[in-house]
Amino acid sequence: MSIELSKLISPNALPQHIAIIMDGNRRWAKNRFLPASLGHAAGAKQVREVVKTCAEMGVPYLSLFAFSTENWKRPEDEVSSLMGLFMSYLQKEVDSMNGNGVRLKVVGDTSRFAPVLQDLIAKAERETASNTKITLTICANYGGRWDMVQAVKAWQKAHPEQSLQSLTEEALSHYLSTHDAPEVDLLIRTGGESRVSNFLLWQAAYAELFFTDDLWPDFSKQRLQEAVEWFSGRDRRFGSSAPL
Known part of the structure; x- marks a missing residue:
């Protein structure tokens, strides 16, 4: 599916939120007798292409x-x-993000990162905050279980007078790290594995799962478009019965 063809798909059939587990950098490097660091560097280069492709297709959220x-x-x-x-x-990427309308968010327990990295995260988020074409969420030092636990703690801190018995799914969702994004529609994992690995467990409860053997540095624009085209043909019932 080309970018042009994607425009023929109804906006209702496009995923509003794509999440990707970028797996395979180390194996990509090992296959080429290179150190793991070069595999991760090759994977980082691929991020820009994927963000650009999602923005061109009209996908507003990418994690x-x-x-x-x-x-x-x-x-x-x-x-x-x-x-x-x-x-x-x-x-290096903030100028490119601003030029392409990319809003950056970083979610996870960033307190464990070095102060200089925490400052760079805050600066990049601040400088891209007004961009509206696509929101890129980088999940760093992130875990789905951690996200749910921190959300419960945040809710309880905000409602000290209330019992946990009064906590609802809707209320808790407002305290997740991705509270301002829609739930994940399409979850992609590269690298040939078929598991979600503690990634966006709450948010991906009804996501369509697309697994590919492509190692992340080899994950092409065409494969991403293939995943979106596959998604557009899915019959998403969210637990309801199949049509007769």
Whole structure:
């Protein structure tokens, strides 16, 4: 499906929120006898193309799983390389984001990051806050279970006089880290694995799941368009019975 063809799809059939688990950077590097850091660098380059393609297709929200709460268990040098790559991305991409109408948000427990990285995140979010074409959410030091626990704590802090018995799904959703975005319509995972890995568990409750063997640095614009075209043909019933 080309970008032009995507315009023929009804806006109601396009996903309003795509989430992607970007898996396969290390295997991509290993296949080329390269260090993992170069695989992550190749994956970072792919982010710009995917954001641009989503914006051109009219998808207003894109969330990317950049660093999970479990990724701290990786070798120290790899984690350090990822943090450096994240800082470089924030420093280099803001002008491009502003030029393409991209609003950046970073969600997750950022308190564990170095102060300089926290400052860069805040600066990038502030400088892109008025952009409206697409919202890019980078999930960093993020976990779906963490998100739900922090949401409960935030709700209780805001309502100290109320019992947890009065907490509803609708009320809790306002305290999730992605509270200002619609729920995930299409969840894509690259790298040949078929699991959600603690990513946006609440938000992706009714997402359509698209798995591909493509390693993230090889995830092409054409594959993304294929996923969107596949999504547009899905019969989404959200738990209701199938039509007779």
